[in-house]
Amino acid sequence: MTIISAEPVTGGTEYHSGRLGQRHLLMLLLFFGCICKQATRVGLSVAMVAMVKPPIALNITLQYTDVACPQNLPPPSNGSELQLLPVPWIIFARDSPSVHPRISHEERQYILTSLGRRQSQYANPKRRRLPIPWKRIFRTGAFYAILVAEFAHNWGYYTILTNLPTYLSNIQHYSIKKNGLLSALPYLVRWISVFFVVLLGDCLLTRKIMSVSLLRSTFSGVSFVLTAAALIGVGYAGCDSTLAVSLLVVTVGVQSLNSSGYFLGYADMSPELAGVLVGLGNGFGTTTGILAPLVAGVLTNGPGGHSIQNWKIVFFIAAGMYLFGAVIYWVFGSAEKQPWDPTVAAASSAKVAVTRQEGTMDKKEADLEEKVTFIDNPS
Template sequence: MNLDYHSGRVGHRHGLMVLAFLGYVFMYATRVGLSVSMVAMTRPMVKPINENNTSDSSQTFAEACPVLLAQSLNESSENARRDSRGDGQSRTFDWDSETQGLLHGAFFYGYFVSQTPGGWIGHKIGAKLPMAISMALIGILTIISPFAAEGGVWAFFAIRFLVGIFQGVVVPCVTVLWIDWAPPKERGRLLAVSYSGSQLGAVMGMFLSGFLAEAYGWESIFYCFGAIVILWVVPWMLLAHDSPSKHPRISDDEKHYIMSALLADKHQQPGETAKSNEPDHKRSTPWLAIFKTVPYWVVVIAEFGHCWGFYVLLTNLPTYLNNILHFSLKSNGALSAMPYLVRWFVTILSVCLSDWILTKNFCTPTVLRKVFSIVAFVGTGFALVGVAYVGCDATAAVVLFATAVGLSGCMYAGYLVQYTELSPNYAGVLIGLGNSIGTLTGIIAPYVVGVLTSGEGGQSVENWQTVFFIAAGIYACITVIYGLFSSSVRQKWD
C-alpha cells in the first residue's frame, strides 16, 4: 500500500492530537492559575501613592507607581468587598514575597524529580493509563488546594509539590504516546500542536483566573480548573489508546499507513550500521560520550538561561502588574494572558517558517537554529531591559512584556529542536536531562525574585528593575555561548 495513501486524511491520530492538546491546555491552566490567585489570596504588600492626593511617606510600604485617586478608591472598594464576603471564603494570607517565591517553586521541585521516572513508566506500560491517573490526581489536588492553604504554608507547599510530580509524569508520556502514533512525515505537526496546548493553557489560566477571583473569590480558580482536568479524563479513557494496533475502531487503512511508515523509518535511519540494528531498548545509552559532547551542553546552558527568564515572567508577572502598576484582578488576568497568546502565534509561525527554510535548503540546520534562538534570546532580553526603564508607563510595560514573552516562542524552531538533531536515537534521554536542568530555574528564579522584593520597601520599581536586569544579563550570556559553540550536526556516538 502507498504510504501516502492516508497521510492527508483525518483519522484517529488527529483525535488523539486534539485530546493531548486539550490535556496540555487544562493541565497548564492549573499550573499558572497560582500566579494570579497568589495576588488575590495574599494581603497587599504595597500601599500606592495617589498622584491626586498627598500622603505621608510613612504610610506607604514601598515606592510603587502612583495611581489616580478615582482608581485607588475603586480598587479599595473592590478589595473591601472581597474581604467582607460572608460565606467564609476568600481569606487572605500574610505571605511575604519570599514565602510566595517558595510556594511558586514548590511545583517545580516535584516537576523536577518525576520526569525521568514518568518517561520510564510510559515506556514500560504505555502512556494512556499513567496520563489518566496523573491528570485525575492533578485535578483532585487542585480542588483541595484552598483547604491546604488554610492549613498553612507547608501544607500548601506539599500540595503544589504533588501537583508538580504528577504533571512531570504527563509531559514525557505525551512524547512516548507519539512514538507509536506519529508517522515521520507528520511527527513535527502532531507534536507541535500537542505541546502548543501549554501556551494556550497559560492564556486560559491567567485570563480566567482574573475573572474568577474577582467574581467568586480566589478559591474558585482551583475548583474550576481542578474540575475541568478531571472531566478531561473521561474522553481520554474512552478514546485514547497506546498504539494503533490496540485501537478497536481505527480503520485498516490508517493503521497500515501509520505502522508501515514507522517501520520504514526505523530501517532507514541515516548512518545505521549492523550493530545498531538491535532493538532500541537493548541499546545501552552512551552516557560518557553524551557528557563529553560540547554542543549538547551548549543546548543545556541555553535551556537553563531561557527558562530563567521565562519562569520569572510566568510566576511573577501578575504580581508585578498588581503591586507596581496597580491593575485590578480582572485586568491583571487578561493582561498577563496576552503575552502568551502572542507567544503561541509566534511559535506556530516560527515552526512553519523554519520547516520551509529547511525544505528550500536556504541554510544549514545549525545556522537556522542559531538565528531563531538568538532572536528569542536577544529580543526577550532587550524587551526586559525596556520594562526596567519604562518604570510606571503601564502601556509601554504591557507592550514590552508581550514582546518579551512572544519572541521567546522562536526557541521552538531554535535550540529545542537540536536535542533531536544531535541524536535521534537518544533524544528522549537528552531532552529529559536538559529539561530537568531547565526546571531547576523554576525553583531558583521565583525564590530569588521573592528575596529581592521582600521586606518593607521591597515591592519597588527599583527592586523589580534588578529582577529584569538579572534575567536580561543571563540572556546576554547564553547568546554569546550559544552563538559561538552550538551545532546541529548529528553526533558520531548516535
C-alpha cells in the same frame, strides 16, 4: 510541523498525509493539554497574589513616586477552571501505532514508514530497550550548549510566569480581574505566533535557505536577544503600564521562535534518544522554577521591597541569562546527529563489518573504529 509526502504502504495503496486519523486526535488532545497547563500556571500565580496581598480600599488614591505607581482599580472577580483532559487521553492514547486498537492499517503503516522504522520494532515496545551512551552524551559539547539554553530560557520564563502577577499587582496596581487577563495575554500571543514560526522554519528548511543547525541557532538567538531587550525595556518602563505590559507581551511572544529553535535540538542530535535528552534538559532547566522566584523574592522582600528599582534588577538578571544563553548556543550549539545515536552507531557498525569483510581495512584500524563506535553503546 513538516508535512511528509505520501508514501506507498503495504498492499500497493497510497495513504495521503492530509487524511484525518488517530494522530490528529492525539494532537488535538495535546493542544488542549498545553492550554490547560498554561492556564493553570497563570491562574495559580494570580491566585497566590490574591491570597497574600490584602485588598486596597477603593477610596485610597496613590500618587506617583519612584517606589510604586498609581492604581488601576476595576472591580475584582474570581474564576475557576475544570480540567477533564486525562479522561479522553486515557481512552485514546497508546504507546505506539502498532498497539493502538482503533488506528487504521493504512495510517499505522504511514506513520511507521514516515519514521523510517519497521512495524516489528514496535510490535512489543516493552522488549525494545535501547542502550543509552551516558558517557558519550555527557562528553558532547552540543549537549551542554542546549542545557545552557534550556536553563537561560527557563530562568526568564519562570521569572515572568511566577512574578508577572506580583509585578502587575504591586507595581502597576492592577486589580485581580485585570491582572489575570493581562497575565494570560502574553501566552495567548505566544500560542498564536507559534503557528507562524513553525511554518516559517519549515519553509526555510524545505527550500534549503538555511541548514538545520543555522536555523536552530538563528531562531533561538533572535528569540533570546529580543526577549532580553524587551525585559530591559520593562525595567525602564517605570509607571507606564501600557508600555510595560506591551513589552511583557513581546517578551513571551518572541519565545515562540524557540519552537523551531533549540526546542528541537534534542531530536536533531538523536531522534532515538530524544526522550532521554529532553528529560535531562527539561529537568535541569526546571530547577530555575525554584531559583528564579527565590531570587526575585529576595530582591523584593521586606518593607519597600516592591519598588521599581528592585524590579528592574529582577528583569535585568533575566535579560542577562537570555543573552548568556544566546551566545553559548550560537557558538557551541549543533543540530547534527551525534555519533552515539543508535542509528548512527548501527550504520557505523555495519560499515566496519563490510569493510573488514572486503579486506579494505586492516584489523587494527577496524578494531579501533569499532571501539570508537560502541564505547558506552554496546549492541
